[in-house]
Amino acid sequence: MNFSSLLRIALRALAINKLRSALTMLGIVIGVGAVIVMIAVGAGAQKRVEEQIRALGSNLLLIMSGARTQGGVRLAVGSGQTLSEDDAIAINREIPEALAAPALRGGAQVVWGNANWSTQIYGTTPEYLLVREWQLAAGRPFEPSETSGAGKVCLIGSTVARGLFGSTDPVGQVVRIKRVPFTVIGVLETKGQSLMGTDQDDLIIMPISTARGRVLGSATQAKQRAVGTIWVKAADGYDTKLVEEQVRALLRQRHRLQQGSDDDFSLRNLQEVMSAQEASSRVLALLLAAVASVSLLVGGIGIMNIMLVSVTERTREVGLRMAVGARTRDILGQFLVEAVTLSLIGGLIGVALGTGTSLAIGGFLGWPVLLSPEAIGLAVAFAFVIGVFFGFYPARKAARLNPVDALRFE
Amino acid sequence: MSDPLIQVRDLVKIYTMGETEVRALASVSADIAQGEFIAVMGPSGSGKSTFMNLLGCLDHATSGEYRFAGERVSELDGDRLAQVRNRRVGFVFQHFNLLARTSALENVELPLLYAGLAKKDRVAKALRMLERVGLAPRAHHHPAQLSGGQQQRVAIARALVTEPLLILADEPTGALDSRTSLEIMALFQALNRQGMTVIVVTHENDVARFARRILRFRDGRIVSDEANAPLDAAAVLAVEPKAA
Numbered sequence: 163m164n165f166s167s168l169l170r171i172a173l174r175a176l177a178i179n180k181l182r183s184a185l186t187m188l189g190i191v192i193g194v195g196a197v198i199v200m201i202a203v204g205a206g207a208q209k210r211v212e213e214q215i216r217a218l219g220s221n222l223l224l225i226m227s228g229a230r231t232q233g234g235v236r237l238a239v240g241s242g243q244t245l246s247e248d249d250a251i252a253i254n255r256e257i258p259e260a261l262a263a264p265a266l267r268g269g270a271q272v273v274w275g276n277a278n279w280s281t282q283i284y285g286t287t288p289e290y291l292l293v294r295e296w297q298l299a300a301g302r303p304f305e306p307s308e309t310s311g312a313g314k315v316c317l318i319g320s321t322v323a324r325g326l327f328g329s330t331d332p333v334g335q336v337v338r339i340k341r342v343p344f345t346v347i348g349v350l351e352t353k354g355q356s357l358m359g360t361d362q363d364d365l366i367i368m369p370i371s372t373a374r375g376r377v378l379g380s381a382t383q384a385k386q387r388a389v390g391t392i393w394v395k396a397a398d399g400y401d402t403k404l405v406e407e408q409v410r411a412l413l414r415q416r417h418r419l420q421q422g423s424d425d426d427f428s429l430r431n432l433q434e435v436m437s438a439q440e441a442s443s444r445v446l447a448l449l450l451a452a453v454a455s456v457s458l459l460v461g462g463i464g465i466m467n468i469m470l471v472s473v474t475e476r477t478r479e480v481g482l483r484m485a486v487g488a489r490t491r492d493i494l495g496q497f498l499v500e501a502v503t504l505s506l507i508g509g510l511i512g513v514a515l516g517t518g519t520s521l522a523i524g525g526f527l528g529w530p531v532l533l534s535p536e537a538i539g540l541a542v543a544f545a546f547v548i549g550v551f552f553g554f555y556p557a558r559k560a561a562r563l564n565p566v567d568a569l570r571f572e
Numbered sequence: 573m574s575d576p577l578i579q580v581r582d583l584v585k586i587y588t589m590g591e592t593e594v595r596a597l598a599s600v601s602a603d604i605a606q607g608e609f610i611a612v613m614g615p616s617g618s619g620k621s622t623f624m625n626l627l628g629c630l631d632h633a634t635s636g637e638y639r640f641a642g643e644r645v646s647e648l649d650g651d652r653l654a655q656v657r658n659r660r661v662g663f664v665f666q667h668f669n670l671l672a673r674t675s676a677l678e679n680v681e682l683p684l685l686y687a688g689l690a691k692k693d694r695v696a697k698a699l700r701m702l703e704r705v706g707l708a709p710r711a712h713h714h715p716a717q718l719s720g721g722q723q724q725r726v727a728i729a730r731a732l733v734t735e736p737l738l739i740l741a742d743e744p745t746g747a748l749d750s751r752t753s754l755e756i757m758a759l760f761q762a763l764n765r766q767g768m769t770v771i772v773v774t775h776e777n778d779v780a781r782f783a784r785r786i787l788r789f790r791d792g793r794i795v796s797d798e799a800n801a802p803l804d805a806a807a808v809l810a811v812e813p814k815a816a
Contacts, residue, residue, distance in 0.1 A: 164688075167685055174673070174674070178673055478669065479671060481669075482665075482669040482671070483682070483686070484630075484654065484657075485628070485630060485657060485663045485669075486657065486658060486663070486682050486683040486686060486730065487654050487655065487657050487658020487659070487683050487686040487687065487734075488654060488686050489650070489651045489654040489655075489686070490650060490651065490654075491651075492686060564631070565630045565631070566625045566630050566631050569630070569665070569669070
């Protein structure tokens with residue numbers, strides 16, 4: 163008895179009870195569909211997190227000025243001005259595995275012609291673009307002379323470019339920030355949203371000396387070299403945790419902190435924050451997939467149930483088949499193929515349904531979904547395994563019937 | 573002289589039902605030659621059905637020896653028995669046992685499917701057999717579209733399709749009216765004249781009178797084994813008034 167004959171017999175048997183077959187498949191359809199949707203949504207969420215990590219730059223540490231204590235009241239992180247440009251220079255000098263860029267932040271109104279745009283100003287060094295792995299979409303980066311000589315040049319983010327210039331090429335245009343004219347020398351590549359949902363492309367970068375002297379001066383008068391944040395990138399292949407400890411030790415030494423006293427800065431390993439988020443999204447996807455698998459399991463039990471009913475109903479048929487020469491394995495094969503056909507057809511309908519639902523979720527809700535062939539293959543394989551597993555017992559029951567009793571069964 | 577087709581020696585079959593043992597067959601011995609037409613008779617519970625199940629290799633004897641076409645069938649395992657049933661025995665049942673929603677042709681093909689024949693050969697052989705029982709024009713009808721007599725003829729075609737050595741019929745006319753019964757018996761007689769060994773299990777004398785030998789069972793034993801001058805079913809049919 164070859165496979166195609168078995169398949170034909172199975173399809174005919176399933177066609178006789180169409181409604182029953184359809185209802186039996188339903189559990190598998192829902193199970194497979196749900197698994198595919200869950201995996202697609204989970205993978206989509208994970209991919210978004212990965213993209214955000216890539217946008218942020220890998221192996222990043224963020225150092226922020228520490229809390230200032232005023233009359234026993236501890237103020238927010240960044241309220242003190244404990245970091246300076248020299249800290250960044252020291253990190254670059256002392257720790258070869260790390261690249262540091264100090265940044266001075268503030269808001270300002272940018273004017274070009276009669277257009278204006280309110281945005282973030284970043285005063286920093288050329289290292290910043292390397293640390294953030296940020297490419298230029300157009301134009302050129304700062305020259306060292308511009309950094310040291312407070313050159314009136316700036317790089318603009320893609321949001322600013324769009325908002326202020328529209329379709330005009332911004333490179334070479336002159337904008338006014340706090341009434342100071344700046345030449346736009348480049349446009350940054352689009353980074354997209356940050357993890358917190360802020361637009362990372364809504365900013366202007368200029369040399370730190372220019373920012374301090376011309377734009378953000380009043381806010382930072384207190385200390386001539388103070389900066390709010392220092393971005394540090396650990397070189398590829400180095401353990402960010404190790405670099406983090408080295409940076410911490412160096413800063414504590416430079417700030418002359420006693421052993422046992424608190425840091426006067428806050429040092430965050432962004433990689434870890436990201437990893438935690440990635441892990442939690444993965445756990446969520448796993449959990450949903452587990453719930454979907456329960457549906458598959460229930461579907462499998464439904465198949466077993468119906469196959470048992472079917473074997474009982476067709477006892478005389480089994481007896482006849484045995485009388486005309488069917489061997490044990492022929493009968494086993496017949497009912498097993500029937501169960502697997504049921505679960506596989508259910509699985510394929512589930513794939514169609516799951517794929518459609520995933521695309522609909524992506525289209526209408528705007529969630530990131532990622533359909534992977536592996537997930538679809540896995541779901542179908544799972545449906546197959548369920549057919550074999552839950553079909554085996556009823557099939558064996560049929561194959562073990564005694565032909566005499568089966569023929570006489572009423 | 574060559575060996576008989578069937579040689580049965582001291583065949584015993586005991587069914588165990590819970591605590592009690594039922595001796596369905598108590599030491600039966602018989603020889604059946606190729607080309608015989610035998611009626612196996614007896615009241616229900618006499619062991620005739622058990623005897624047929626054993627002859628048809630549907631069941632194992634508890635003890636005793638059964639040789640069929642020179643083969644010690646009593647020693648074969650399940651798959652070999654299935655093969656014997658497939659190649660050498662053709663069954664005809666009281667209730668036809670055709671597969672529903674399956675054409676007459678495909679019903680006749682069924683044993684060939686298990687014999688492993690290709691589709692083309694199956695169809696050719698099955699069609700030839702349907703022709704032999706006079707049902708070729710109805711090859712694509714389903715059992716529900718056929719009369720009882722036609723269904724039984726499909727079943728006979730199915731029994732014949734593997735060219736077996738033996739046809740075993742269990743109450744083949746039990747579900748048919750008297751005229752159709754005669755037609756079926758005439759068909760068996762025609763097959764027997766062509767050399768087919770036919771064994772019919774029945775409790776009706778009307779059926780047994782067409783056989784050439786009658787075995788009577790009682791309490792699991794053969795109580796009589798005698799030759800019979802058979803009536804010609806076709807001749808009886810000719811004088812029978814046609815049904816309304």
